Amino acid sequence: MHELSIIQGVxxxxxxxxxxxxxxxxxxxxxxxxxxxxxxxxxxxxxVTKGSLLEGARLEIERIEATGYCSDCGIVSRIDTYFDPCxxxxxxxxxxxxxxxxxxxxxxxx
Amino acid sequence: MCTTCGCPSEEHIHHHDHGEHFPGxxxxxxxxxxxxxxxxxxxxxxxFREKGIFALNLVSSPGSGKTTILExxxxxxxxxxxxxxxxxxxxxxxxxxxIAATGVPVRQINTGAGCHLDAHMVGHALEExxxxxxxxxxxxxxxxxxxxxxxxxxxxxxxxxxxxxEGEDKPLKYPQMFHAADVMLLNKTDLLPHIDFDxxxxxEMARRVSPGITIFRLSAKTGEGMAEWYEWLRER
Numbered sequence: 001m002h003e004l005s006i007i008q009g010v011x012x013x014x015x016x017x018x019x020x021x022x023x024x025x026x027x028x029x030x031x032x033x034x035x036x037x038x039x040x041x042x043x044x045x046x047x048v049t050k051g052s053l054l055e056g057a058r059l060e061i062e063r064i065e066a067t068g069y070c071s072d073c074g075i076v077s078r079i080d081t082y083f084d085p086c087x088x089x090x091x092x093x094x095x096x097x098x099x100x101x102x103x104x105x106x107x108x109x110x
Numbered sequence: 111m112c113t114t115c116g117c118p119s120e121e122h123i124h125h126h127d128h129g130e131h132f133p134g135x136x137x138x139x140x141x142x143x144x145x146x147x148x149x150x151x152x153x154x155x156x157x158f159r160e161k162g163i164f165a166l167n168l169v170s171s172p173g174s175g176k177t178t179i180l181e182x183x184x185x186x187x188x189x190x191x192x193x194x195x196x197x198x199x200x201x202x203x204x205x206x207x208x209i210a211a212t213g214v215p216v217r218q219i220n221t222g223a224g225c226h227l228d229a230h231m232v233g234h235a236l237e238e239x240x241x242x243x244x245x246x247x248x249x250x251x252x253x254x255x256x257x258x259x260x261x262x263x264x265x266x267x268x269x270x271x272x273x274x275x276e277g278e279d280k281p282l283k284y285p286q287m288f289h290a291a292d293v294m295l296l297n298k299t300d301l302l303p304h305i306d307f308d309x310x311x312x313x314e315m316a317r318r319v320s321p322g323i324t325i326f327r328l329s330a331k332t333g334e335g336m337a338e339w340y341e342w343l344r345e346r
Contacts, residue, residue, distance in 0.1 A: 002225055002257035009143040017139050024135070028143070035260055035286040082285040083318040093321035102260070104139040 003040040006102065007048040013104045015053050021109040025058040031101035032066045033082060057107075066099025147261055150229035154264025157241060164346045165247040167263050169287060170271035171280075172253030175297040177205045179271065179330040180248055184212040186340060187246075196235045196249045198227040205250065215239050226257040229264055246343065255284040266346070267291075273298040274305060278312035281319045288319040293326075295339065300329040 014023050030036050038061045045059045068079045070086035076097055077087045085092050142148065158165045168176050177197075184193055194215040197205045206218035217235040219227060232249060239247075249265060251258040259268075270291035272280055275298060281288040288294070294316055302309070309327070316323055324342065328335030 002260060005224070005226075005228070006143055009146060012146065013139060013141055013143065017137050017141075021135075033286065035256065082289045082320075083282065083315075092318060102143045104141050104143060106136055106138045106140070109135045109137060 003036060004044050004048065006036055007041060007044050010104055011049055011052050011054055014107050017104075018053055018107060018109050021053070023054045023057045023107050023109055025060060025108040026054065027060040027062060027105040027107070029062045029064055029101050029103040029105050031064045031099040032080070033096070033099040034102050036102060038063070062105065064098055064101050067097045068094030069097050070094050144260065144262075147229050150233050151262040151264040154229055154233055154236065157236065158247070158264060158266070161241045161244065163241065163244050163247050164343075165249065165263075165265045166293075167249045167251060167258075167265035167268045168271060169251045169255070169258045169268055169291065170253060170273075171255045171276060174253070174271045174273040174276065175330050176250050176253070176271050177208055179295060179297060179328075180250060181208055181212055182330045182333065182336060183248075183340070183343075184209065184214045186336065187343070188213065191343065192243055192245045194239045194244050194247050196227075196232055196239075196247065198231075198250060198252045200224065200252060221252055225252060225254050226261050227251050227263060228261050232263045246346075255280070255287045259287040259290045267293050269293040269295060271295045271297055272312070272316075274301055274307040274309075278308050279315060281312070281315040285319045288316055288323075291320060291323065293324045293342075294320075296325060296327045297330060299327050299334060300332045 072091040073089040209216040268291040
């Protein structure tokens, strides 16, 4: 359940960036292979933000798909797991390009 | 007052970058949620570099034998390599007591409800260890194959421990952890004659998730395979 620490991190970042103003909405970018479950983030968001500048804020989560680069055929493709073979040539050991993101993209203040 | 980060008691990094302001009350942040942890991890890493400490973060499910591996390793390396241990568990100092019995300096972190160690906790534990007199630091993370994967503690390597009683497909079931690790200890190999565990299949799965992973097969109970692990530690 490290989603709890993740949301605590989100609250801290938002409070640093909001200039003391109440936050109306926050947008996160979460990679498909980040190990973070969006439902679990939403589940603890309300509880963790209570009493903070984010109380009552809207949580938006943008999923970022995982992509991997194949050094054999030079193609970047969408993947679902760390161990997917290259969909183009079947080679293993793709290098991850995207999919592990855990970012606060932006926030909206009053 | 904490000397690592200057925080009054706990959690505080003072950071006053208010980002780029947009009309309509939108503020661009574009910051990693774990940025704070990563800054503490960099502080730890700098300390390790300055003091010449090789730090390893041991991760696994509960009961894989991390503490037993450490007990044997610490006893066998005693007088050859100067070691210390940071122990992470939700509750109890049982593991710290086991490590202390080997004569090695140890600090226990209890995370309470927390499911992983973070770099800030480890930084505080380091303040209480004789950093200037160490070659090797083992950080034994909370037994959990999920959450500790995301948290950099400043270590040189994440070392994942897998015991043969857990089943050979753990690397595929918990790929994030095995992907984050670049060393794997396959423990309890003395039990192999009694169970159905396909070693080659397991190693192949680990390599699929983490290409180039360094693997040691060992039994902390009998000592089988430990020499190769020690050799790797000595070479660092």
